Amino acid sequence: MHLLEPTPLGNLALANRVVMAPMTRSRADANGVVGDMTVAYYVQRATAGLLVSEGTNISPDALGSPLTPGIYSPEQIVAWRRVTDAVHAANGVLFLQLWHTGRVGHSLVRGGALPVAPSAVAIPGQKHFTMQGPMEYEVPHALTTDEVQHTVLDYEAAAQNAREAGFDGVELHGAFGYLPNQFLVDASNRRTDRYGGTVENRSRFVIDVMERLVAVWGSDRVGIKLSPTIPFNGMTDSDPLATFGYLINQLNALPLAYVHLMKALFPLDAFPTWPKDAIATFGPMVRNRLMVNGGYTRDTAEAALGGGAELVSFGAPYIANPDLVRRFGLGSALAAPDRATMYGGGVHGYIDYPALPADTTERS
Ligand SMILES: Cc1cc2nc3c(=O)[nH]c(=O)nc-3n(C[C@H](O)[C@H](O)[C@H](O)COP(=O)(O)O)c2cc1C
Numbered sequence: 595m596h597l598l599e600p601t602p603l604g605n606l607a608l609a610n611r612v613v614m615a616p617m618t619r620s621r622a623d624a625n626g627v628v629g630d631m632t633v634a635y636y637v638q639r640a641t642a643g644l645l646v647s648e649g650t651n652i653s654p655d656a657l658g659s660p661l662t663p664g665i666y667s668p669e670q671i672v673a674w675r676r677v678t679d680a681v682h683a684a685n686g687v688l689f690l691q692l693w694h695t696g697r698v699g700h701s702l703v704r705g706g707a708l709p710v711a712p713s714a715v716a717i718p719g720q721k722h723f724t725m726q727g728p729m730e731y732e733v734p735h736a737l738t739t740d741e742v743q744h745t746v747l748d749y750e751a752a753a754q755n756a757r758e759a760g761f762d763g764v765e766l767h768g769a770f771g772y773l774p775n776q777f778l779v780d781a782s783n784r785r786t787d788r789y790g791g792t793v794e795n796r797s798r799f800v801i802d803v804m805e806r807l808v809a810v811w812g813s814d815r816v817g818i819k820l821s822p823t824i825p826f827n828g829m830t831d832s833d834p835l836a837t838f839g840y841l842i843n844q845l846n847a848l849p850l851a852y853v854h855l856m857k858a859l860f861p862l863d864a865f866p867t868w869p870k871d872a873i874a875t876f877g878p879m880v881r882n883r884l885m886v887n888g889g890y891t892r893d894t895a896e897a898a899l900g901g902g903a904e905l906v907s908f909g910a911p912y913i914a915n916p917d918l919v920r921r922f923g924l925g926s927a928l929a930a931p932d933r934a935t936m937y938g939g940g941v942h943g944y945i946d947y948p949a950l951p952a953d954t955t956e957r958s
Pocket residue numbers: 615616617618619648649691767769770819856887888889890907908909910911936937
């Protein structure tokens with residue numbers, strides 16, 4: 595199995611096993627509508643076997659960060675259709691990442707409304723970026739059971755909108771401390787209804803959502819991203835092995851496109867009981883296609899494909915290397931991304947990273 599060889603994903607034909615990881619770039623307008631820059635951005639990267647879009651808000655309630663796009667209004671759907679049409683014309687395949695930030699937000703970016711979460715527990719020890727500067731996290735509104743079920747329906751509606759917008763599939767953002775992750779982890783979920791308490795109950799929200807997404811999209815068109823051992827945003831579970839082991843087993847019963855596992859990019863010395871390597875621990879539990887992520891290079895990606903992964907996603911390398919697949923093929927050096935233009939701004943640092951000249955024949 596090689597990184598640059600074609601592979602089927604259900605009835606989709608991926609040109610290679612290189613995936614562009616979802617990346618928030620904060621270049622939508624104030625109504626969460628993407629524009630021409632975003633069309634160009636994804637088209638420039640369409641040689642990836644699969645592109646996963648930036649996290650995209652499923653409803654107004656899902657919004658946590660300014661200038662991030664949505665998939666709930668007619669204008670947003672029409673705007674995304676322009677992206678998907680252009681990517682398809684470039685022979686690309688594009689999934690939409692469905693995002694609900696839950697408590698990772700601030701009333702200042704939500705028209706005064708408090709963020710929502712499984713429980714009224716604020717994120718400890720971090721601040722949130724707002725247009726007025728970094729702010730302490732607020733104690734979120736704890737969703738009622740009815741509101742939880744309504745949120746599941748918001749995901750279903752967003753999945754339908756993603757079909758209308760011409761995407762090839764959807765990925766649930768279940769990683770990095772956002773709403774689905776907040777339900778899974780016992781530090782953020784103190785509920786006493788059927789969505790909290792036992793591992794089964796804490797997994798119910800994610801399973802309910804995934805079942806709805808598969809009902810809308812069918813087999814091989816729905817993925818999920820998980821980061822079982824990333825403590826960022828207060829995601830300190832008392833037993834990640836039990837929590838994510840149970841969840842992955844339940845996900846094995848669904849006909850998913852893939853399970854996207856992100857590993858921690860820093861040592862976990864503060865959590866001595868946690869698995870040291872999320873991919874080594876959880877990867878073998880996945881019966882669906884396994885996509886791995888987190889600091890991969892061309893060579894470590896090839897090694898991962900030999901070790902059970904079928905797809906490898908690349909985040910930061912895709913920012914500054916729109917032709918990453920070609921650079922991997924040539925063994926070329928990679929350009930370094932500029933951190934200052936990662937989030938927000940205009941074309942600079944977004945669509946002005948050059949591809950290699952057409953006549954480059956460099957080898958490693
Ligand atoms: C600028 C930036 C924005 C990101 N936004 C998202 C996002 O919207 N959704 C998500 O699941 N991960 C997001 N990530 C994480 C990446 O998808 C990926 O997991 C991470 O960068 C590690 O992969 P890498 O080492 O190949 O960069 C983001 C990363 C970066 C650098």
